[in-house]
Amino acid sequence: MNKLLIVDDSSTMRKIIMRVLRQAEISVDNILEAGNGVEGMQQLASHPDVGLVLSDVNMPEMNGLEFVKAIRKSHAKDKLPIIMVTTESGQGLLTNALEEGANGFVCKPFTPETIRSALEPFVG
Amino acid sequence: MDDHQARAAGALADDLRASVQQVLTTMVEGGCDCLGADAAAPEARLHAQVEFQGAHRGVLSVVCDESGAEDLARGLLMLGPDDPLGPEEVADALKECANMVAGVLKTRAFGSDGDARLSVPRLQSAPAPAGALLWRVRGGTLAVALRRDS
Numbered sequence: 001m002n003k004l005l006i007v008d009d010s011s012t013m014r015k016i017i018m019r020v021l022r023q024a025e026i027s028v029d030n031i032l033e034a035g036n037g038v039e040g041m042q043q044l045a046s047h048p049d050v051g052l053v054l055s056d057v058n059m060p061e062m063n064g065l066e067f068v069k070a071i072r073k074s075h076a077k078d079k080l081p082i083i084m085v086t087t088e089s090g091q092g093l094l095t096n097a098l099e100e101g102a103n104g105f106v107c108k109p110f111t112p113e114t115i116r117s118a119l120e121p122f123v124g
Numbered sequence: 125m126d127d128h129q130a131r132a133a134g135a136l137a138d139d140l141r142a143s144v145q146q147v148l149t150t151m152v153e154g155g156c157d158c159l160g161a162d163a164a165a166p167e168a169r170l171h172a173q174v175e176f177q178g179a180h181r182g183v184l185s186v187v188c189d190e191s192g193a194e195d196l197a198r199g200l201l202m203l204g205p206d207d208p209l210g211p212e213e214v215a216d217a218l219k220e221c222a223n224m225v226a227g228v229l230k231t232r233a234f235g236s237d238g239d240a241r242l243s244v245p246r247l248q249s250a251p252a253p254a255g256a257l258l259w260r261v262r263g264g265t266l267a268v269a270l271r272r273d274s
Contacts, residue, residue, distance in 0.1 A: 009244070010220040011213065015201055016151065058223075060244055087227020088242065108224045109150035 003049055005032045007040040007067065008056040008085065013108070017054060017085065017115070024116040026123055037062025041070055050080065052122050054106075057086040057093065065093075065100055072101035081122040085110070136233055136270065141257060143228040144268050147221065152199035152261060159258040165267050169193065170215060171248045172222035176230065179239035181273040184229065186222040187252040192264025193218050199262050219245035225268065 004021075006014045014033050021028060032047060034040040036059045044050055053071070057064035068082055081103040086093075089107045097105070106118045141158065148156035170193045176182045188196060197209060197217035223245045234240045256267035 010216055010223070012197070012200055012217040012220040019202055058242060058244060087224050087230075089227070089231045108227060109147045111150060 002028075002051055003030045003032060003047055004028045005034065005040060005043055005047070005050045005053045006055075007034045007037065007053065007059070007064070009035050009059040010056070011035075013056065013085075020110070020112045020115050021119075023112040024119075026116065026119055028123075036060055037064065037067030037070065040067055044071065044075075052119070053080065053082045054085050055082060057084055057088050057097070065097055068097060068100040068102050077101050077103060083118055083122075136272070137257075139232040140225075140229055140268065140270050143225050143232055144257065144259060146228050147224045148259065148261060148266075151221075151224065152196065153202045154199055154262050156266075157260040159260055159265070161255055161257050165252045165256055165258060165265075170218050171250055171252070172215075172218045172245050173248050174222050174226035174245045175243035176226070177241045177243060180230075180234050183271045183273070184222060184226045185248075185250075185253055185256070185267075185269045185271070186218060186225065187256065187267040187269075188218060188264060190214075192261065192266055195262035195264035196221060196266060215247055219247065221266075229270070 006017050008014050018031055032043050034043050038061045055064045055067055064084055071080065071082060083104045083106060084097050084102050085106045085108065087108045094105055104118050106114055167189045169190045171185060171187045174184045193214045194209060197214045200217050203209060226242050230240050230242060252267040253269040253271055256269035259266040
């Protein structure tokens with residue numbers, strides 16, 4: 001995995017995810033950050049080699065579902081996997097996100113094992 | 125409050141306690157101890173709120189004094205006592221804690237398909253609500269309360 005993009009309006013959660021990725025021994029060369037979907041799209045435009053996106057759902061400006069929808073206009077599901085990392089575990093929300101093109105979910109709070117299981121299919 | 129309302133309030137309090145416990149034990153290095161509702165509430169310096177909107181309306185509050193909020197942030201970020209930590213990081217950690225507790229509580233109390241939506245967490249200046257449940261996190265004290273509006 002060359003580049004991974006973390007999109008979350010909480011800088012705390014972005015740091016926690018980075019720490020958990022290290023604990024889970026997931027090897028990533030470069031981790032990019034964004035505070036909402038708009039910034040996430042800007043990061044993807046600047047870094048077309050991003051190989052995996054982790055995104056929150058409940059964010060200002062452009063929320064996670066809108067972000068997934070925007071990504072899928074230009075990136076196929078098998079080319080750029082998106083994992084939603086969310087406190088919202090409602091079945092309706094999860095189904096909506098999958099229909100919009102998300103590849104999987106991690107619910108907060110999470111352990112390193114949870115992150116590893118969710119990301120394993122997408123990282124080398 | 126009749127018997128039915130009292131039972132519902134008791135069940136919600138149990139859900140709140142379990143939700144806080146789940147978040148703090150999973151995400152905070154060093155875990156936590158529940159002090160109950162009778163210990164002295166912290167002086168409100170930082171107060172994060174998440175609103176429940178939709179059929180189940182209410183407000184979840186997480187309140188700390190300054191040292192309690194810093195302890196919580198260091199626990200979430202796995203920082204030592206001498207690692208640098210700014211006030212914005214402390215405030216963001218408190219908001220994220222409130223966000224996670226609200227998310228877990230929403231599923232526990234209202235079901236995964238319940239008609240409840242969560243606001244983005246924000247900071248308030250109000251004091252800790254009466255009857256808050258208190259937790260020891262590292263050296264600091266955290267107060268958590270849920271006010272139901274419907």
